[in-house]
Amino acid sequence: MNPANKMEQLSAYMSGKGLKSTSQRDYIADTFFRTNTHISLEELLGKVRRKHKGIGYATVYRTMKLLSESGLALSRQFGDGQTRYENLPADGHHDHIICIKCSKIAEFHNPKIEALQSEAAKKLGYTVVNHKMELYGYCADCAVKDREA
Ligand SMILES: [Zn+2]
Ligand SMILES: [Zn+2]
Numbered sequence: 001m002n003p004a005n006k007m008e009q010l011s012a013y014m015s016g017k018g019l020k021s022t023s024q025r026d027y028i029a030d031t032f033f034r035t036n037t038h039i040s041l042e043e044l045l046g047k048v049r050r051k052h053k054g055i056g057y058a059t060v061y062r063t064m065k066l067l068s069e070s071g072l073a074l075s076r077q078f079g080d081g082q083t084r085y086e087n088l089p090a091d092g093h094h095d096h097i098i099c100i101k102c103s104k105i106a107e108f109h110n111p112k113i114e115a116l117q118s119e120a121a122k123k124l125g126y127t128v129v130n131h132k133m134e135l136y137g138y139c140a141d142c143a144v145k146d147r148e149a
Pocket of ligand 2: 107
């Protein structure tokens with residue numbers, strides 16, 4: 001889905017809730033839809049302020065809350081106390097691996113792991129509709145630095 005379609009979906013969601021769109025909120029949402037990382041509120045604030053100095057943290061916070069409620073953004077917590085947001089992956093679901101030293105986040109998708117998860121759930125009588133898998137460790141760069149130190 002391209003950013004324009006997402007904006008349409010967002011305004012449909014908002015009018016369903018009786019909310020009016022504002023130019024600040026639209027700009028924040030549009031900026032977010034054009035990102036392809038796991039962006040924190042601080043980082044997004046920095047981006048939107050480059051053009052609109054008047055935008056405050058609270059507006060970014062509320063906009064991203066709205067986007068996650070509408071299903072247009074996924075909120076993630078990777079253990080560093082920051083909430084990060086990412087766009088819905090175009091290629092479907094993925095999982096994350098996070099470096100505990102430099103906080104680099106990589107994504108992976110492994111059909112075997114996905115199948116094993118469903119199998120494990122099924123044995124317990126559950127049907128999985130959603131899951132979050134996060135692996136924590138050292139990225140290749142940090143592992144090398146550790147050895148050199
Ligand atoms: Zn690292
Ligand atoms: Zn991701």
